[in-house]
Amino acid sequence: MTQPLLEVRDLHTVFSTKEGTVKAVDGVSFDLTPGETLGIVGESGCGKSVTALSVMRLQRPGKIVSGKVMFKGQDLTKLSEYEMREIRGREIAMIFQDPMTSLNPVFQVGWQVGEPTRLHHGWGAKKALASAVNMLSRVGIPSAESRANDYPHQFSGGMRQRAMIAMGLTTTPQVLIADEPTTALDVTIQAQILDLLRHVNREFGTATILITHNLGVVAGMCERIIVMYAGKVVESGPTKDVFAHPTHPYTWSLLRSIPRLDAEKHEPLKPIEGVPPNLADLPTGCAFHPRCVFRVDRCTRDVPALLRVGESQLAACWVTQAGGELTGA
Amino acid sequence: MIGPSRVAELDVPAAGVETGAARPAQSYWNESWERLRANRVGMAAGLLIVVFALIALLAPLFSLVVTHVQPQTINLDDTFFRPGLRHLLGTDELGRDTLTRLIWGARVSLGVAFLTVAMSLSVGTTVGMVAGYYGGWIDDVLMRFVDMVLAIPAIFLFILMSILFRPNAITLAAIVASVGWGSVARLVRGEVLSVKQRDFILATRSIGAGDARLMVRHLLPNVLPVLIVAASLGVGQIILIEAALDFLGLGIQPPTPSWGNMLTNAQSYFFRSGFLVAFPGITIFITVLASNIFGNAVRDAFDPRLKS
Amino acid sequence: MLAKYIARRFLASVIVVLGVTVITLLLMNSTRGSYVPGIDLNPALRPEDIARLRANLGLDRPFYEWYMSWIWAVLHGDFGRSMIDGSPVMSHILDRLPNTLELTGTAIVIGVLISVPLGVIGALRRGSKTDHVLTVVSVAGFAVPQFWMGLMLILIFSVTLQQHGLPWLPSSGAFSAYAGGDILDRILHLILPATVLSFFYLSVWSRFIRSSMLEVLSQDYIRTARAKGMSERRVVYLHGLRNALIPLITLIGLELPGLVSGGLVVEVVFGWPGIGKLAFERALQYDYSTVMGVTFFATLLVIAGNLLADLLYGVLDPRIRYS
Numbered sequence: 001m002t003q004p005l006l007e008v009r010d011l012h013t014v015f016s017t018k019e020g021t022v023k024a025v026d027g028v029s030f031d032l033t034p035g036e037t038l039g040i041v042g043e044s045g046c047g048k049s050v051t052a053l054s055v056m057r058l059q060r061p062g063k064i065v066s067g068k069v070m071f072k073g074q075d076l077t078k079l080s081e082y083e084m085r086e087i088r089g090r091e092i093a094m095i096f097q098d099p100m101t102s103l104n105p106v107f108q109v110g111w112q113v114g115e116p117t118r119l120h121h122g123w124g125a126k127k128a129l130a131s132a133v134n135m136l137s138r139v140g141i142p143s144a145e146s147r148a149n150d151y152p153h154q155f156s157g158g159m160r161q162r163a164m165i166a167m168g169l170t171t172t173p174q175v176l177i178a179d180e181p182t183t184a185l186d187v188t189i190q191a192q193i194l195d196l197l198r199h200v201n202r203e204f205g206t207a208t209i210l211i212t213h214n215l216g217v218v219a220g221m222c223e224r225i226i227v228m229y230a231g232k233v234v235e236s237g238p239t240k241d242v243f244a245h246p247t248h249p250y251t252w253s254l255l256r257s258i259p260r261l262d263a264e265k266h267e268p269l270k271p272i273e274g275v276p277p278n279l280a281d282l283p284t285g286c287a288f289h290p291r292c293v294f295r296v297d298r299c300t301r302d303v304p305a306l307l308r309v310g311e312s313q314l315a316a317c318w319v320t321q322a323g324g325e326l327t328g329a
Numbered sequence: 330m331i332g333p334s335r336v337a338e339l340d341v342p343a344a345g346v347e348t349g350a351a352r353p354a355q356s357y358w359n360e361s362w363e364r365l366r367a368n369r370v371g372m373a374a375g376l377l378i379v380v381f382a383l384i385a386l387l388a389p390l391f392s393l394v395v396t397h398v399q400p401q402t403i404n405l406d407d408t409f410f411r412p413g414l415r416h417l418l419g420t421d422e423l424g425r426d427t428l429t430r431l432i433w434g435a436r437v438s439l440g441v442a443f444l445t446v447a448m449s450l451s452v453g454t455t456v457g458m459v460a461g462y463y464g465g466w467i468d469d470v471l472m473r474f475v476d477m478v479l480a481i482p483a484i485f486l487f488i489l490m491s492i493l494f495r496p497n498a499i500t501l502a503a504i505v506a507s508v509g510w511g512s513v514a515r516l517v518r519g520e521v522l523s524v525k526q527r528d529f530i531l532a533t534r535s536i537g538a539g540d541a542r543l544m545v546r547h548l549l550p551n552v553l554p555v556l557i558v559a560a561s562l563g564v565g566q567i568i569l570i571e572a573a574l575d576f577l578g579l580g581i582q583p584p585t586p587s588w589g590n591m592l593t594n595a596q597s598y599f600f601r602s603g604f605l606v607a608f609p610g611i612t613i614f615i616t617v618l619a620s621n622i623f624g625n626a627v628r629d630a631f632d633p634r635l636k637s
Numbered sequence: 638m639l640a641k642y643i644a645r646r647f648l649a650s651v652i653v654v655l656g657v658t659v660i661t662l663l664l665m666n667s668t669r670g671s672y673v674p675g676i677d678l679n680p681a682l683r684p685e686d687i688a689r690l691r692a693n694l695g696l697d698r699p700f701y702e703w704y705m706s707w708i709w710a711v712l713h714g715d716f717g718r719s720m721i722d723g724s725p726v727m728s729h730i731l732d733r734l735p736n737t738l739e740l741t742g743t744a745i746v747i748g749v750l751i752s753v754p755l756g757v758i759g760a761l762r763r764g765s766k767t768d769h770v771l772t773v774v775s776v777a778g779f780a781v782p783q784f785w786m787g788l789m790l791i792l793i794f795s796v797t798l799q800q801h802g803l804p805w806l807p808s809s810g811a812f813s814a815y816a817g818g819d820i821l822d823r824i825l826h827l828i829l830p831a832t833v834l835s836f837f838y839l840s841v842w843s844r845f846i847r848s849s850m851l852e853v854l855s856q857d858y859i860r861t862a863r864a865k866g867m868s869e870r871r872v873v874y875l876h877g878l879r880n881a882l883i884p885l886i887t888l889i890g891l892e893l894p895g896l897v898s899g900g901l902v903v904e905v906v907f908g909w910p911g912i913g914k915l916a917f918e919r920a921l922q923y924d925y926s927t928v929m930g931v932t933f934f935a936t937l938l939v940i941a942g943n944l945l946a947d948l949l950y951g952v953l954d955p956r957i958r959y960s
Binding site for chain 3: 102
Binding site for chain 3: 473474476477478480481482484485486488489490491492493565569572573576577578579592595596599600603606607609610613614617618621622625
């Protein structure tokens with residue numbers, strides 16, 4: 001097995017709110033191997049974005065209270081702010097959900113795309129701009145040379161997300177974190193951006209963490225996925241296996257709530273009953289139990305750990321860990 | 330394997346947001362009042378203004394009972410008295426008691442300020458409502474006129490008018506209000522334009538209500554919160570303007586004391602008594618500060634949208 | 638596109654200017670007859686002299702005729718003649734204008750230079766002691782009467798220091814009458830009035846920058862900038878401030894009337910020979926025509942300032958399109 005590039009171990013990130021301390025990330029662990037694409041899936045507010053921001057140490061005003069983020073032999077949570085800046089944008093790049101608002105409106109696109117190389121490689125304005133133009137054309141922006149002089153508002157949404165991706169790639173980072181990169185875009189554009197990310201992953205060998213609430217995106221993109229619920233990882237494993245045999249009721253319900261072409265018989269779509277939990281006031285035991293159709297007594301009392309279930313998957317569920325099957329209902 | 334386009338998303342649709350009430354309900358006023366009452370600093374500032382206003386109203390009583398002199402009482406044996414037991418805040422170049430003059434001056438300064446606000450609001454509201462309600466060329470003409478009035482640097486206009494009309498308290502208020510109404514009109518017009526979009530106006534019209542009824546009974550209550558905020562924020566600024574005009578000798582004329590004109594000759598007596606300069610200024614400062622703090626509290630309580 | 642926008646904005650300004658002339662001239666007209674102060678009482682004047690004076694001032698003609706000839710003269714740079722000595726108003730204005738620009742320009746520059754960092758500090762340390770202190774100072778700044786602040790500064794830095802034989806600051810005029818006139822002398826004279834004038838704007842603008850900065854710092858592109866590995870200083874001062882300053886330009890443009898008006902009181906207190914003081918002096922002598930000429934001129938400055946701010950806004954903010 002290859003050495004992981006990024007190891008997240010038992011990460012805890014909290015926010016102080018009026019209602020009390022919210023554990024947005026509550027003991028999350030995962031590995032990212034070089035060149036792979038990992039999906040992190042869950043409903044809004046499950047902590048997937050905060051997990052990614054914590055890796056970048058951009059989780060403010062949240063606080064990382066414990067855990068490790070090992071990257072190339074050093075623990076990112078222990079680095080000084082100055083050392084961390086050397087990592088951000090150089091070794092680990094991040095692109096965000098809304099390309100409309102993620103680019104600074106008052107600077108030209110080429111200038112912004114070239115900024116990481118000016119910062120991290122100390123390149124001059126000319127060289128940085130040339131590389132930015134090159135990168136812009138490689139992510140599929142036509143006549144990149146002239147478009148580099150445009151301002152963000154002159155770009156369409158899809159073009160802006162391409163520019164964001166180009167900006168992430170100029171320093172050829174080893175990890176690219178894409179936080180809901182397609183959510184704000186039209187459906188047709190979404191597919192193009194996902195193609196681009198796949199292409200980038202192959203051509204540059206950049207390991208990618210794709211954060212999304214859209215299972216379909218994960219299915220086409222990622223080798224492995226992590227499913228998060230209420231700040232915890234509830235299931236992880238190879239995408240194929242998780243889709244074929246979900247071992248956590250939440251994943252199971254998620255898959256049943258979306259239409260599938262490969263379903264053996266045409267089951268009616270079933271939305272997940274209930275509402276996502278209030279992170280400031282979590283239910284006892286397994287956080288998913290109030291919405292779970294398989295729940296047993298123990299689920300309301302004890303929190304299940306993330307353990308091996310089946311050949312390749314991990315799940316945090318008392319039912320499947322005891323050999324139970326997720327069927328029917 | 331399933332492709333991206335065949336898959337529905339997981340987001341649970343948000344619960345429908347309730348549409349706002351047609352006009353500020355009774356509970357709006359209660360809630361705003363509760364919010365205002367909860368703001369202790371704001372309430373203290375408001376109380377101070379009320380106390381000052383009461384003192385101003387009861388000035389003759391204070392002259393009789395507390396300071397025992399009239400504001401115009403000249404005593405050439407007692408000039409440039411320092412603050413002390415005999416004259417709490419000292420005396421001026423003619424031996425007049427500073428405290429007495431400040432108390433009588435409050436009548437002028439506060440009176441003109443309140444009168445100005447009242448005039449600005451009534452003219453501004455009328456113009457703003459008419460412009461916003463009728464729209465079209467009426468709106469264009471009225472608002473261009475507002476543009477013109479507001480384009481002239483106000484103090485020049487005040488100077489021009491005060492030499493043309495030689496003001497007393499009431500005309501002075503009218504002069505200051507002749508500019509102040511413009512911004513009120515803009516404010517009210519904007520508010521009317523947004524209220525007009527709402528369905529209840531159409532509904533009211535559909536049951537046969539006339540223009541006047543619509544404006545007074547339906548638009549005015551909606552505009553009222555904005556007016557209350559504008560009024561409470563305006564008092565402090567107007568006190569400052571009035572004081573400046575009095576100081577320049579273009580407002581209330583001596584011997585009637587006002588906070589501003591008590592400072593007109595201050596420069597001549599710098600070497601005799603710094604207190605003569607300090608006290609009227611401090612009085613103006615405290616009053617304006619209290620009005621502004623109270624105004625901010627009112628804004629925060631009545632117009633949560635504007636809260637910074 | 639831009640040319641068309643400028644043309645339209647300019648045309649709108651011209652309409653406002655024309656309106657202003659009607660308003661001011663109607664005001665003047667409203668007191669016809671009592672116009673020339675003391676003219677009827679002066680025993681040295683014969684009736685035919687009075688008639689001649691009235692004719693010179695155009696008081697014997699109907700309003701529209703008077704108005705048209707006034708406009709015609711203004712178009713030729715003639716802002717009327719003083720009622721006191723018949724000298725052209727424009728020459729007085731040009732005499733005083735450099736002083737006013739010197740004072741208000743200094744005040745604007747000081748105001749911006751101090752308020753921007755203060756606003757940024759307030760936003761970055763929101764809720765801290767520093768922020769609270771800045772808030773209190775700013776709230777106080779709104780409430781201090783400018784003329785009184787001027788008087789107090791004179792009392793402290795001129796009168797009291799002088800009384801104690803310490804170095805003191807001049808309190809009147811733009812330069813010393815005898816030895817002075819060099820740059821250092823002018824700066825010394827500028828200190829007190831510029832302090833008063835910039836103080837109020839400082840309290841307004843620092844609040845404004847603070848809230849504008851707070852809003853900008855919560856934007857997504859700030860997160861992007863941080864994710865690129867930028868220093869906090871670069872994030873705040875390059876990516877943040879550039880965006881936060883754009884609305885300030887408009888604010889300064891809109892505050893220009895205030896800057897000219899506020900300047901008047903300060904000019905009077907400090908005996909600063911600017912156009913504000915000119916208007917004030919002439920007002921005390923009931924020289925209506927000069928006051929009106931100056932008023933009209935100041936209005937032109939204000940409208941030009943607003944127009945300029947508008948255009949500058951478009952240059953600074955690439956999102957604005959002139960349509």
